Amino acid sequence: MSVLEIKNLTKSYGPIRAVDNLNLTIEAGQIYGILGPNGSGKTTTLGIITSVLKPDSGTFEWFGGMEAEPLKKIGTILETPNFYPYLTADENLEIVRHIKGTPNKDFTEILELVNLAGRRNSKFASYSLGMKQRLAIAATMIGDPNVLIFDEPTNGLDPQGIADVRNTLQTVANSGRTVILASHILDEVEKICTHVAIIKNGKLLATGSVGSILSNDKTIEVASADNSGLENWLRSNPSIQSSQFTGFYYDCVVAEDFDVSKMSQEMARAGIYPTHLVERKKRLEEEFLEITSKS
Amino acid sequence: MLNLLALEWKKFRKNSVVSLLCFFYVLFLPAGLLLLKDFDTEGMPIFMPGPQTFYSFPGVWEYLGYAGNWVVFFFLGVVAIYLVTSEINYKTQRQTIINGMSRSTYFLSKLSAIFAISIFATLYYAIVAFAIGVYFTDDWDFAYALDNNWAISRYFLMSICYLSFALMLGFLLRKAGLAIFVYMSYVLIIEILIRMGLRWKLTSGELTNHFPLNAIEDLMPMPFWKYTEMIPTNIDFEFLLPMKNAVIVSTLALVVFILLARFLLMKRDI
């Protein structure tokens, strides 16, 4: 039984197709990253599956339709932490607990998990952005849900805040729960997720395990004193699938069996001497840019 | 229902806007009447009532009820708008749905809140009216004191009607400022203008008295109008709806407001 099954989901805002015939199935235990550039429809999709937005057409089903109130078994942050500013952390969590209808009224453990136990009696309005985001994560834990949904949980945080939230996410992800994580930060998804769906303009471009999305191609970074000569040479070389100047060096996509030492010999023969030549595994970021720029 | 009310209580018991508005209601209901203490009858037509009738049975029910007509409309109506729009503003309405409460249950929680506020408002009115009446009436017994022409029930109906109108505008307009502006201006200006406009066209003004907010107002009308019946006049015009009509129109309006509010919540994105 799938945790979530999305079928032919479509929603438009006027002329904009925010979600365009989206199909997606998420199984138990998967850490599912939903990747897409700004405005690609991530939040709209999550809004629909959490019942706050109405789809134009299509369906979604939680837990195979076996739960009468599925959202009570799911912890969700959608875009921003939403709390009553004049209430404390404890009072806000108590409201969430009341809605979820779970018995445990002691929030010490989950507040400690997000490192907020010391400020539990301060009003939400007095919290920093990072603390607000961490309280939202704490709230998703109430009732020990099987599924967690996070929409850009590190948005607007400073590096320390991002690290803290990622650590918390990692802990959560390791706990065996199903996690749906929407983000445009690829690094985040690559580090945490087991599976990924790449969307753009509301359309699903690619989906599968992170390993299957990452092709076996490699990336070569190369720079030279004579960059225009290098560029011509790269263009004319058939084993270089693509090359792109980053400002410091060229990023070149090559096949798995590409031989870098041979490349440096050939370059020398052509009179181009590299000042920088590095081989590395292709990262999700490059894959993502490639997939989204093609469409 | 009580469970939902408990949730609303947790949400708003520490809210300063709601507390302040409720405090104003408690303060201004008796104050509104007691301000008339120095009411100057000198120079008034002979048939106008003196201050004594404001405070003693049975007049106190009508006069305090009319004061309540204003303070319920002003303070508690705004509370009802705020219960809806603040949750939209803080996005806690969204979060409540995300956390698993169905939209229809969420609507019930708001409905139970305005129901509870109306009961509180009515109880307070009944206690204050009774207390003032007992204090200022020389010779009273319970039967006389409570002979008030259904005043308590009319007051409750008036309260729940104002609050459901406000609730509906909150769901419709979503922004507190806009909803309060429309609420005030509809009741105080727009409906009156529409009625005046129609009155030129219709032969009888009576029909335009059946506009919903006017009917709600007439559940607890300005008592002075009664005395105008004593004035010989050539105006062929009824100022007030008969009580039965006011009750029927108000109840219909109440049902429409509630159904409309629920419809708006159920159908739209949150």
Ligand SMILES: Nc1ncnc2c1ncn2[C@@H]1O[C@H](COP(=O)(O)OP(=O)(O)OP(=O)(O)O)[C@@H](O)[C@H]1O
């Ligand atoms: N309420 C709305 N009214 C009109 N257009 C909207 C609304 N909400 C979203 N959109 C549009 O729908 C598209 C998808 O928006 P959405 O917020 O789902 O994207 P996203 O992937 O979450 O983006 P981001 O990474 O910036 O959060 C965008 O073009 C956006 O402008």
Ligand SMILES: [Mg+2]
């Ligand atoms: Mg978004």
